[in-house]
Amino acid sequence: MxxxxxxxxxxxxxxxxxxxxxxxxxxxxxxxxxxKTRQKVMAVVEKLNYRPNVSARRLxxxxxxxxxxxxxxxxxxxxxxxxxxxxxxxxxxxxxxxVDEAHLDINKTIESVKQLIDVxxxxxxxxLPPMCDNEDVLEVLTKANVPFVRITPDTKLNSSPYxxxxxxxAAFDVTERLINQGHKKIAHIIGNNKQGVSRLRYQGYxxxxxxxxxxxxxxxxxxxxxxxxxxxxxxxxxxxxDDKPTAIFAANDDMAAAVISIAQQQGINIPGDLxxxxxxxxxxxxxxxxxxxTVKQPINEMxxxxxxxxxxxxYDNMSNLKSLELRHILDFELIERxxxxxx
Amino acid sequence: MxxxxxxxxxxxxxxxxxxxxxxxxxxxxxxxxxxKTRQKVMAVVEKLNYRPNVSARRLxxxxxxxxxxxxxxxxxxxxxxxxxxxxxxxxxxxxxxxVDEAHLDINKTIESVKQLIDVxxxxxxxxLPPMCDNEDVLEVLTKANVPFVRITPDTKLNSSPYxxxxxxxAAFDVTERLINQGHKKIAHIIGNNKQGVSRLRYQGYxxxxxxxxxxxxxxxxxxxxxxxxxxxxxxxxxxxxDDKPTAIFAANDDMAAAVISIAQQQGINIPGDLxxxxxxxxxxxxxxxxxxxTVKQPINEMxxxxxxxxxxxxYDNMSNLKSLELRHILDFELIERxxxxxx
DNA sequence: CTGAAAGCGCTTACAG
DNA sequence: CTGAAAGCGCTTACAG
Numbered sequence: 001m002x003x004x005x006x007x008x009x010x011x012x013x014x015x016x017x018x019x020x021x022x023x024x025x026x027x028x029x030x031x032x033x034x035x036k037t038r039q040k041v042m043a044v045v046e047k048l049n050y051r052p053n054v055s056a057r058r059l060x061x062x063x064x065x066x067x068x069x070x071x072x073x074x075x076x077x078x079x080x081x082x083x084x085x086x087x088x089x090x091x092x093x094x095x096x097x098x099v100d101e102a103h104l105d106i107n108k109t110i111e112s113v114k115q116l117i118d119v120x121x122x123x124x125x126x127x128l129p130p131m132c133d134n135e136d137v138l139e140v141l142t143k144a145n146v147p148f149v150r151i152t153p154d155t156k157l158n159s160s161p162y163x164x165x166x167x168x169x170a171a172f173d174v175t176e177r178l179i180n181q182g183h184k185k186i187a188h189i190i191g192n193n194k195q196g197v198s199r200l201r202y203q204g205y206x207x208x209x210x211x212x213x214x215x216x217x218x219x220x221x222x223x224x225x226x227x228x229x230x231x232x233x234x235x236x237x238x239x240x241x242d243d244k245p246t247a248i249f250a251a252n253d254d255m256a257a258a259v260i261s262i263a264q265q266q267g268i269n270i271p272g273d274l275x276x277x278x279x280x281x282x283x284x285x286x287x288x289x290x291x292x293x294t295v296k297q298p299i300n301e302m303x304x305x306x307x308x309x310x311x312x313x314x315y316d317n318m319s320n321l322k323s324l325e326l327r328h329i330l331d332f333e334l335i336e337r338x339x340x341x342x343x
Numbered sequence: 344m345x346x347x348x349x350x351x352x353x354x355x356x357x358x359x360x361x362x363x364x365x366x367x368x369x370x371x372x373x374x375x376x377x378x379k380t381r382q383k384v385m386a387v388v389e390k391l392n393y394r395p396n397v398s399a400r401r402l403x404x405x406x407x408x409x410x411x412x413x414x415x416x417x418x419x420x421x422x423x424x425x426x427x428x429x430x431x432x433x434x435x436x437x438x439x440x441x442v443d444e445a446h447l448d449i450n451k452t453i454e455s456v457k458q459l460i461d462v463x464x465x466x467x468x469x470x471l472p473p474m475c476d477n478e479d480v481l482e483v484l485t486k487a488n489v490p491f492v493r494i495t496p497d498t499k500l501n502s503s504p505y506x507x508x509x510x511x512x513a514a515f516d517v518t519e520r521l522i523n524q525g526h527k528k529i530a531h532i533i534g535n536n537k538q539g540v541s542r543l544r545y546q547g548y549x550x551x552x553x554x555x556x557x558x559x560x561x562x563x564x565x566x567x568x569x570x571x572x573x574x575x576x577x578x579x580x581x582x583x584x585d586d587k588p589t590a591i592f593a594a595n596d597d598m599a600a601a602v603i604s605i606a607q608q609q610g611i612n613i614p615g616d617l618x619x620x621x622x623x624x625x626x627x628x629x630x631x632x633x634x635x636x637t638v639k640q641p642i643n644e645m646x647x648x649x650x651x652x653x654x655x656x657x658y659d660n661m662s663n664l665k666s667l668e669l670r671h672i673l674d675f676e677l678i679e680r681x682x683x684x685x686x
Numbered sequence: 687c688t689g690a691a692a693g694c695g696c697t698t699a700c701a702g
Numbered sequence: 703c704t705g706a707a708a709g710c711g712c713t714t715a716c717a718g
Contacts, residue, residue: 008695019705024697032703051462055401056695059710080423087442096439099430119394228630254630261632264607287571287597287627289604351711362689367713375687399711402694 007048016044027052054094065095067310068122070113072102072131077282078299079128085303086126093311098122102131113137117144124148124310130195132162147315149306154196155327161315163302163328167197170295170332171204174277175249177334179212182343183247183275187220189234189259191251195226201251201279220245224255231258239266239274246274246343253278253285256292260339275340290338298330305330350391359387370395397437408438410653411465413456415445415474420625421642422471428646429469436654441465445474456480460487467491467653473538475505490658492649497539498670504658506645506671510540513638513675514547517620518592520677522555525686526590526618530563532577532602534594538569544594544622563588567598574601582609582617589617589686596621596628599635603682618683633681641673648673 009027013020018037025033026041033041044050058065067090071079083099090097098120102109109131116122117140125148131137132150138160141148153164178186188205191198202221209216219241222234231250235258238245250256256278260270268274270290278285281296305328309315314325356363361380368376369384376384387393401408410433414422426442433440441463445452452474459465460483468491474480475493481503484491496507521529531548534541545564552559562584565577574593578601581588593599599621603613611617613633621628624639648671652658657668 006695010695020696021705022703025704028697034703037703053402053695055398056710057697058398059396059402059712060695060697061710062698077420077423080420080426083423083426084442084444091441098434099427101427228632232632257630258632261604261607264604265632267610284627284630287600288631289571289575289601349711353711363712364689365687368688371713377687380687396711399694400713402696403711403713404694405714 006053007050009050009052012041012044012048012050015048016041052094057094063123064121066098066120066122067095067307068113068116068120068125069097069099069128070102070109070116070125070131070137071099071128072109077284078280081282081299082128082303085300086307089304089307090311093307095123095307095311097307106134106136109134110136110140113140117141117146122146124315126306126310127151129197130192133196147310149309149315151302151306152196153200159326161309161326161328163305163309163330165297165302165330165332167200168204168207170279170334171201171249171251172208173204173334174279174295175205175208176212177336178247178249178275178277178340179208179214181275181341184214185220185243185245186214186216186247186249187222187238187245189222189224189231189238189248189250189255191255192225193223198226198251205249217243224251226252226254228254228258231255232262235259235262239263239268244274247277247340248274249277251279253280253282253292253294256294256339257284257288260288260290260292271339271341275343277340281335285335285337293337293340294335296333296335298332301330349396350393352393352395355384355387355391355393358391359384395437397439400437407464407466409441409463409465410438410650411456411459411463411468412440412442412471413445413452413459413468413474413480414442414471415452420627421623424625424642425471425646428643429650432647432650433654436650438466438650438654440650449477449479452477453479453483456483460484460489465489467658469649469653470494472540473535476539490653492652492658494645494649495539496543502669504652504669504671506648506652506673508640508645508673508675510543511547511550513622513677514544514592514594515551516547516677517622517638518548518551519555521590521592521618521620521683522551522557524618524684527557528563528586528588529557529559529590529592530565530581530588532565532567532574532581532591532593532598534598535568536566541569541594548592560586567594569595569597571597571601574598575605578602578605582606582611587617590620590683591617592620594622596623596625596635596637599637599682600627600631603631603633603635614682614684618686620683624678628678628680636680636683637678639676639678641675644673 009020009023013023023041026038087097100112127148127150129152132152133154150162152162153167190202224230224234248259256276259276263270263274278292278294281294285292285294352363352366355366366384369381430440443455470493472495475495476497493505495505496510533545567573567577591602599619602619606613606617621635621637624637628635628637
């Protein structure tokens, strides 16, 4: 096969009647190019469908065009979805994703991060919960001057960009919907108390009850940890109460699935006797029966945005950031399925 | 920070007292290097912990050091596990993984594959079921002379390497274990009839019954499709029989989970009244209660091996392969959990 | 079996 | 605002 040679920067330069350098500048968003030249070059780029050779670029520049992703054993569904979305976005922008799992031993995780910085030389890092809130990890990155984006609602670090959804409002809305459907006895299983989202979801639940003037006995609140197991334990307690709740709002889908399982074992009809709602909209929500009503996190959008932000280079100089630019909130969506219904 | 410059091939060459070319040859497994020289070079490589610069390598050679992975909406658990294992192996070998999801429309999938070949210029492809058995996809790859590894037990293509486990034997063993535990009424839910594994697992089940002289009514065999939904439908039928089975072997975990859910809704105790076993050992097997007894597929090993095979270059010249080298069987493992017990 | 030269396709640093 | 030169760290192709 006579393979058609890929177009190079030189081809573009020749057809546009400029030097390779000018083309390079246009492609790298260098401001010091006249608008006229820029348009001329872009036209040829489009015409020839020119894509820079990433390897050459990487070799010549100091940039690695690698973005690191550090995650810590969240649900397979969540990580898989996030990963695929991030991979696609990276590819579109000429970057590559380097994935690493955090270790139980925090020191090993720090080692991994240092390796990503020194050996792989990542241009930026994406931090998923709960690593996104680990001070030690953040310090290592900050010291090495490696930009990072955190997926977290936690605002404790004012100096770094983060992506989140309005967990509080989502929890409020979900709870209020249950109320509007006639439920008054609504229990809540709180998520892992080390993650900021747990607090926010709990608060949204509480405020929705309050603003609808519903009082709830303290036994309706159970502390979970986002695991299926913790959901089972909470469900056993909640369903053993004399005055059983008619609805249970769990802080994630895994715990909601556990509630459904326990209820079914006890012969409790869902949603007839008990409505169950979760949070996240992972695949698990559609892998049990009845399917779980839940809140859809914009996981794909979060993944894409985190890559885009790092690739844009706007956070490369981490010292001069206005706090206004740091927060990126994405929309959520309530998903009604068969696990909840009108009382 | 005074960043210590990375060691280059020249540093190695100097310390070993040879030319850069010789180092390059050693690193690329070129046979034409004397053993003595090779050892001398390797010693220095180890000492300096030298890692070749992938970009330079890619730029200078015609190889892309990209491996493509085509998958078609299998379970999130499965793809996520496979993906992470493949990513790690790629990184270790200096490769990068380019992931693509197959479209419902086969023509679009073919387009994707062509893009991977022409634009990304992958050095090889990994094909997961069921794309691994699609003649059109295989033809495109073969014509473009792009080596590929299929994850499939299907032997219909004698000219390409594939990785598999002994699905037949695993199904046989799982069934026989149920028999040894005292079960005589064992039902089976067959997997998607378009995937070769379904047939093999079904056959293993049948032969285990036969070799133990157990006859089974035809109503004990239900056709599923690997989805949770299909498992529910099969379970409803099986549990409505006058002469109910005491054990159900589902061809994957998703269908087994569905069986458990339906049984629990009907007040059937698991494993007291009914033992349930699945296949794959995906996360779902541990995400429902009781945890599902199952067969552990060596997913990580399959992922690693597929990358290694492609990186080794042994299949680059696809025309001269002995059929003996093509098959790579990995071990499985029976996992006993709470969903099954002695009758 | 080993090596000196040229080049892969970009960008950096220096000019103007 | 634009360009000519040198070089990033490897490998290919040619010698011997």
